[in-house]
Amino acid sequence: MRRGMTLFRTIVVATALAAAVPAMAQQTRDGLNPTGQNPTADSVTEEFLFKQEPKIGGRVSIPDGKSANLIQPQGREYQAFREGWLPWIGGIAVLGILGLLTAFFLLRGRIALDDPGPDTGKKILRFNSFERFAHWMTATCFIILSLSGLNYIFGKRLLMPLIGPEAFGTLSQWAKYSHLYLAWPFMLGIAIMLIVWLKDNIPEKLDWEWIKAGGGLIGRGHPHAKRFNAGQKVVFWMVVGFGAAMSVTGVVMMFPFAVTDINGMQVTQVIHSLIGVVFIAGILAHIYIGSIGMEGAYDAMGSGKVDLGWAKSHHDLWVEEQQAKNASVAQLGTRQVPAE
Amino acid sequence: MARMKFLCDADRCIECNACVTACKNEHEVPWGINRRRVVTLNDGKPGERSVSMACMHCTDAPCAAVCPVNCFYTTADAVVLHSKDICIGCGYCFYACPFGAPQYPKVGNFGSRGKMDKCTYCAGGPEADFSTIEYEKYGSNRLAEGKLPLCAEMCSTKALLAGDGEMIAQIYKERVVKRGYGSGAWGWKTAYRETIAI
Numbered sequence: 001m002r003r004g005m006t007l008f009r010t011i012v013v014a015t016a017l018a019a020a021v022p023a024m025a026q027q028t029r030d031g032l033n034p035t036g037q038n039p040t041a042d043s044v045t046e047e048f049l050f051k052q053e054p055k056i057g058g059r060v061s062i063p064d065g066k067s068a069n070l071i072q073p074q075g076r077e078y079q080a081f082r083e084g085w086l087p088w089i090g091g092i093a094v095l096g097i098l099g100l101l102t103a104f105f106l107l108r109g110r111i112a113l114d115d116p117g118p119d120t121g122k123k124i125l126r127f128n129s130f131e132r133f134a135h136w137m138t139a140t141c142f143i144i145l146s147l148s149g150l151n152y153i154f155g156k157r158l159l160m161p162l163i164g165p166e167a168f169g170t171l172s173q174w175a176k177y178s179h180l181y182l183a184w185p186f187m188l189g190i191a192i193m194l195i196v197w198l199k200d201n202i203p204e205k206l207d208w209e210w211i212k213a214g215g216g217l218i219g220r221g222h223p224h225a226k227r228f229n230a231g232q233k234v235v236f237w238m239v240v241g242f243g244a245a246m247s248v249t250g251v252v253m254m255f256p257f258a259v260t261d262i263n264g265m266q267v268t269q270v271i272h273s274l275i276g277v278v279f280i281a282g283i284l285a286h287i288y289i290g291s292i293g294m295e296g297a298y299d300a301m302g303s304g305k306v307d308l309g310w311a312k313s314h315h316d317l318w319v320e321e322q323q324a325k326n327a328s329v330a331q332l333g334t335r336q337v338p339a340e
Numbered sequence: 341m342a343r344m345k346f347l348c349d350a351d352r353c354i355e356c357n358a359c360v361t362a363c364k365n366e367h368e369v370p371w372g373i374n375r376r377r378v379v380t381l382n383d384g385k386p387g388e389r390s391v392s393m394a395c396m397h398c399t400d401a402p403c404a405a406v407c408p409v410n411c412f413y414t415t416a417d418a419v420v421l422h423s424k425d426i427c428i429g430c431g432y433c434f435y436a437c438p439f440g441a442p443q444y445p446k447v448g449n450f451g452s453r454g455k456m457d458k459c460t461y462c463a464g465g466p467e468a469d470f471s472t473i474e475y476e477k478y479g480s481n482r483l484a485e486g487k488l489p490l491c492a493e494m495c496s497t498k499a500l501l502a503g504d505g506e507m508i509a510q511i512y513k514e515r516v517v518k519r520g521y522g523s524g525a526w527g528w529k530t531a532y533r534e535t536i537a538i
Contacts (some may be wrong), residue, residue, distance in 0.1 A: 001419060042387040043351065043523050049381065058391075060383040062374055067440060070379040070393055073530045079402040082432065132367040152408040152430065160410060169426035176428045180450070254452055256431060256444075266435045299359045 046071070055263075066257055078266040082273075090153050090277040097281040101288045111294040123305035124322065129198055132304055138189030138239075139184045146280045148175035153273070183250050190243035193236075200227040201236040227318040230268075235286050242279040247270060343418045344461055345532065346492070347512055348392045350523045352499035355380055357388035359491035359500055363394070366462070366490045367479020373443045375459040376491050389523055392491070392500045395441035395459035396531035397421065401469035403433035403442060403458075417483065419461040424477050429453040438530045461502070462489040509536045 030215040049056045055072040127135070151159070151172060207230035213223035215231050223229075249272040252259045262269065290297050296310040311319045312339065355378050355533060363369065363376045370424030376394035397420045404412035411426035412433075422433075431453050434442040447454035467474035474481060480488060492502035501508040509525070516522035516538050525536045 041504070043521075044382045044387050044389050045523050046526055056381065058379040059383040060377050060379055061355070062360060062377055064372070064374060064377070064438045067374060067377045068379055069440050070381070070391055071438055071527050071530050073438045075402050075438045078531075079405050081435070082406045095345065152432075156408055156410045165410065165426055168412065169409050169423075173428045176430060180452070193348070239354060253431065256434075256453065262435065262440070265431075269432070269435055270345070 002089050019250040026339070031316055035205040066261070069262065072262060074263055074266060082268055084276075086273055087157065089274065090150070093277040093281040094150070094284070102287060105288075105293065110292060113227075118236075124308050124319065126164065126300040126306045126310050126311065127266055127304045129304065132301055134189055134196060135183055135301055136154050138193060141186035142283060144178050144182050145186060146276070146283070149173045149273075149276050150280070153277075160315070180254060183247070187243070187247045190240060190247070197228070197236060201233045203230075203233060204289060206230075207233060222313045222316070224317055225315050226321070227315060229315070231289075236281070238282050242275050244280070245275050249275075270297040341416045341418075343506070344397060344482065344503065345418075345505040345508060345527070345528075346394065346461075346489075347397055347493055347501040347508045347536075348511075349499045349501065349512060349515065350389040350391050350526055351519075351521065352497045353378065353390040353392055354497055354499070359392050362490045362494050363459070369479065370445045370457065373440075373445060373457050374472055375443075375457070391441055391526045392495075392518075393527065394491070395461070396439055396527050397459075397461055398438075398531040399533060402436035406432045407435040408432060408536075415463060415465070417461075417463070419463045419483070421460055421463060421465055421478075422456065422458070424455045424457075425467045427455045429455050449475050449507060461488075462487070505532070512536055513538055526537075 032035065046056065054074065057068050058070060060068045086223045121252070155168065155172060155175075158172070206224060210223045210225055210230040215223065215229060249268045253267045253272065254264060256265065290301065296307050299306045299310075308319070343413070359380050360374055360378060364374065367375065368385045370373055376392060378390050380388060383461050383495075395433045397418060399401075400422045401412065401414070403422075404414070407422075408430060409422075409426050409428055412420060412422045414420055429444055429452075431442075431444065433456060434440070436445040441458045442456045443458065444453035444456055448454065456520045460478050460481075462480060462482035464484065465478035467477065467483050482488065487493065489502045492500045501511060502515045511526065512522070514534060522538065528535045
């Protein structure tokens with residue numbers, strides 16, 4: 001084999017020399033090649049490649065094809081967002097909404113039960129047990145997801161100096177596990193709520209009138225509303241929309257390179273974090289009005305039954321609908337059929 | 341103290357991948373992870389060049405900046421290292437790294453990211469030098485033995501240089517002056533915000 005190669009090489013070299021002799025005699029001088037150019041003049045340079053594309057990539061012979069990216073300076077932009085912009089955006093969104101809610105609470109106070117409807121003492125079923133289960137499963141996941149999510153941004157700034165790097169590392173590891181595992185029941189909860197409450201959340205003309213009337217938040221009295229008023233519809237669509245966006249971007253990041261390349265994942269993380277902090281701000285407002293912001297509102301998701309007076313003033317058209325249904329099926333007095 | 345850097349002379353690299361293999365073997369790097377790789381640019385065309393690339397141990401390292409648990413630290417030799425005890429495998433360092441250095445074994449949730457692994461400049465980790473636990477987590481600690489990274493030490497054409505930034509820059513400058521050409525210090529502008537002026 002080796003002898004064969006040597007023989008082959010000798011023949012090749014001899015042939016090449018025979019062909020080149022007349023040419024060499026004319027053109028070669030000072031060891032330059034026939035074209036007279038520097039043999040490395042056409043070699044690629046970093047500067048040239050960066051002018052063509054924002055990142056430099058090539059070919060690798062190891063099986064890991066994604067390691068063929070040589071230099072991708074976009075990481076610096078991602079860094080500028082994550083360390084420069086995001087803590088400020090997140091901080092302003094979360095603290096801003098808390099400030100606004102506090103100000104609203106101080107100005108408006110708690111919206112009382114007898115404002116204006118009287119406490120009748122009678123109860124009407126607003127959310128059945130399955131609806132409440134879906135809500136609280138999603139809500140529990142959301143709270144843990146948002147705390148573990150905020151930990152990615154603020155943990156090292158606020159918590160780490162307090163508890164030390166080892167304890168913080170362990171805590172963050174569990175936070176990450178919870179963030180990844182609880183994402184799935186959260187997504188399931190969003191899907192259930194979408195199916196169960198979609199038909200009551202279609203925007204209609206009544207909603208516009210509700211908004212124009214200030215929704216009972218500003219001023220006194222309550223505009224007409226069916227099962228969900230315009231404010232609740234906004235919360236519903238925010239949860240469904242942001243929930244879907246968070247799910248898609250989250251799953252993309254959970255499986256690196258399954259869907260997109262590194263620049264795609266950088267953008268995905270930016271979207272996930274920005275929607276995340278706005279989502280948290282929105283849900284804080286939802287928590288406020290569903291608990292301390294309005295007397296009687298918590299019962300809807302607590303026991304599932306609300307005061308009839310509260311229901312009549314806040315969701316008058318829905319109560320009429322329910323009572324009409326009751327009459328038609330001849331149900332007992334205060335006992336109401338579940339609202340689907 | 342020295343300011344350790346890597347420099348790959350692309351006009352010398354012959355893409356033999358020995359640096360890749362040596363690194364993998366020296367540190368018993370987990371399956372699926374390569375701390376160093378050789379990228380060939382303009383493959384098969386005139387002006388083709390190969391560059392050996394790993395973690396560049398950047399100045400103001402982006403990985404360290406974006407880490408949500410601050411698991412990175414810079415040694416006195418300016419080597420960027422991290423603690424696998426604190427790392428949570430979130431993937432942010434890998435989003436931020438300009439050189440694709442951080443990699444993750446597929447042992448995390450849903451076969452996703454485990455604890456990050458990257459080039460240590462053959463300098464081990466936060467554990468005691470030469471301890472078994474240090475070797476298991478980060479590989480061997482040649483720097484503590486007074487040796488340079490193995491990839492550069494055994495490079496067949498001496499294309500890959502490792503050592504104090506000023507010293508390797510000087511070696512590269514001399515080469516370029518003597519042979520009359522050089523395609524530059526790949527990645528230096530991105531990693532160290534400076535390049536080698538010749």
